[in-house]
Amino acid sequence: MTRGQARESAHDILEIIPLVMRTVAAELRAAGEMPAPAHFGLLSILAVRPRMLTDLASIQGVSLPTMSNSISAMVERGWVRRTAPEGDRRVVMIEVTPTGRAVLERVGKAAEAHLSDRLVEIDLASRKRLKDGLAVLRRIFAAAPGAPARRGVRRTPARRKSYLPEIRK
16 A cells, blocks of 8 residues: 555544544434443443553543543442552542443443444445454554554454453453
8 A cells, every 4th residue: 555545544443433423422412321331431441451540541641630520420320439558549540430430331232233223234345344444453552551663563363353342350
């Protein structure tokens, strides 16, 4: 692929992914199934493992006060809790509660249902092209989040079942 083709593809990706996410979010809001989109993203991150407030702010690209406000709202809803590890009471970890996991699972299933409703009409050839294109994107972006691509270094991507995190029970 030439540099120009790569830029064109990058433009297309940056145009379509937000469109897909906005459409799904609007459908979820209309159905009364959507918490604040930022909260859904935080639940997804925290479902993998507990994090410190500073880590969450850095990942989301927001200030500490903004992240603290988001976490406080999620604590009030019972979706997350603040905990202090035994060894160091000065450190505060944010972790998902069972209620938060249930919300994440419900919203994830609803999002998948809304997407599948949109995709059900595509023909078999288009489905194959879509699946192949998504496989390419998965291979390219499956490296550690935020890790810069290194030229000439082959990576074996981690296999993920879906965009949504696995819900641990």
